[in-house]
Amino acid sequence: MGKVAIENIEIGMVLAGDVQDRSGRMxxxxxxxxxxxxxxxxxxxxxxxxxxxxxGSNDPADQIPVDVDPLELAAAEQAxxxxxxxxxxxxxxxxxxxxxxxxxxxxxxxx
Numbered sequence: 272m273g274k275v276a277i278e279n280i281e282i283g284m285v286l287a288g289d290v291q292d293r294s295g296r297m298x299x300x301x302x303x304x305x306x307x308x309x310x311x312x313x314x315x316x317x318x319x320x321x322x323x324x325x326x327g328s329n330d331p332a333d334q335i336p337v338d339v340d341p342l343e344l345a346a347a348e349q350a351x352x353x354x355x356x357x358x359x360x361x362x363x364x365x366x367x368x369x370x371x372x373x374x375x376x377x378x379x380x381x382x
Contacts, residue, residue: 275323277313278336282306288322339377347373347380
């Protein structure tokens, strides 16, 4: 099992864990096979990722959307580094915030 970004989830994948909205309300239980309707509901309620069965890696590099160049992502992280200079860069929340910020920077630069 592993977390997969909503934009990388495909119809037919099976949930390994419950999906909850931002307030903690359960939207869909573990073991459910995903349909297009489920993906629409997840996006509507602000779900960013889901725990998918058969996805064995929690490595952030595996969560990069296919349309994002890893080199551009690394450059974006370097550009954002000064903004995070007063934080504990080893903390998991900061690592994830940095990853999401860089991903957003790359995706909005190509629009």
